[in-house]
Amino acid sequence: MERWKLEDAKARLSEVVRLAATNGPQLVTVRGKEAAVILAPEQYKQLLPKPKGTRSLTAFLRGLGLDKLDRLDLEREPDTGREIDL
Numbered sequence: 001m002e003r004w005k006l007e008d009a010k011a012r013l014s015e016v017v018r019l020a021a022t023n024g025p026q027l028v029t030v031r032g033k034e035a036a037v038i039l040a041p042e043q044y045k046q047l048l049p050k051p052k053g054t055r056s057l058t059a060f061l062r063g064l065g066l067d068k069l070d071r072l073d074l075e076r077e078p079d080t081g082r083e084i085d086l
Contacts (some may be wrong), residue, residue: 003027006035 028037
């Protein structure tokens with residue numbers, strides 16, 4: 001993550017925003033201490049909580065109740081492919 005002093009980030013804001021979109025988050029410091037991070041909108045949206053009514057894949061799989069089954073049949077018929085005339 002690239003670091004920017006606040007005064008440099010203010011003077012070159014367009015560049016900081018462009019780099020956030022292409023190279024990832026940009027860290028802004030004030031007197032040497034971390035103060036802010038500039039993110040691309042896509043990265044920011046990934047950090048937001050999921051809207052109500054949507055579940056993660058893990059929650060969905062847990063909700064299937066597969067752990068309550070005695071045995072899950074995962075056998076399949078052997079597939080040797082298809083024959084092709086050469």
